[in-house]
Amino acid sequence: MPSQGFRDWLAAGKPYALIRPARALQRNLKRHGLTVYDYPDDDHLEANTPEDHTPFSVTGWPSANARWKARGLxxxxxxxxxxxxxxxxxxxxxxxxxxxAGVPGVAWIKYINWTDESGTCRQERWMPAHTTRSSTDKGHIHVSGRSDADDDPRAEDYDPIARMDGDRGMSVHSDSILEAWRLGAPKAADGSEIEPVKWRIRDEAWQRSITAALAGAAADAKSARIAIEALVAAINAGGGSVDAAAIIAHVDALAAAERDRELQLLAEVAELRAELAAARAVAEAQLSPAERAALPPH
Incomplete structure (x- = not known):
């Protein structure tokens, strides 16, 4: 049965506002092409115990949630x-x-539900200390916000993917490209990999080259940001008025577009490499052992 909060919400004309830090995280993730939902579906709206996707949640912490503010992604x-x-x-x-680690951009988060690669789903809670328990909210990341962070501005520039890119040489992207390559790895008639040791060596070498190249791009972007901030500080110190955030946002957008083009090219290269390897494997399968032994290494 729908809650009294749901009935009150209908009577009020269905007001809805996503809290500021949740909007910021949603916007920053969408820039990477991700889908990030916030508005509640009917199951959320009509639940007996409405939770943080709804603008009438009764699960606020550390105090009651303000109406009509939603805080779930x-x-x-x-x-x-x-x-x-x-x-x-x-x-x-x-x-x-x-x-x-106490990063200000995520201080607004109350808990998240997430699923690892093996399908295990957990809830990580900071209410107030970090505890972990099992969850059934599988297949995505659910983020819920605290009740006292509705207008917290510190998430405006927080981007977890950019932080992963800077910390790990953008390996989240290279992993995705390499996955496409692995799926194209040549197979023998019995389904096993052809020359698995050589394939793995080539795979690892290519991953290192991608990681190095993308890490360099991340370092360049970081250097550009530092230079812009220093230049703006000097201009403002001299009596000017320049908005560093607007300039950096524009530069970041250009850099993201360029990175997307580079990743597309890398993905196309991976696909071609996989097709060539598969074609060679098929051709080699038709050769006699002596002919195969005479082939140059690859």
């Missing part, structure tokens, strides 16, 4: 591939690390 994987599920889990891990 669902960060969805890009698709159902293993790489996409890993990316989603890695985003959750970054949120958890940052929340534990």
């Amino acid at each position: 669902d960060v969805m994987p890009r698709n159902d591939s293993r790489a996409a599920r890993k990316e989603n889990a890695d985003i959750a891990r970054q949120l958890i690390r940052d929340r534990d």
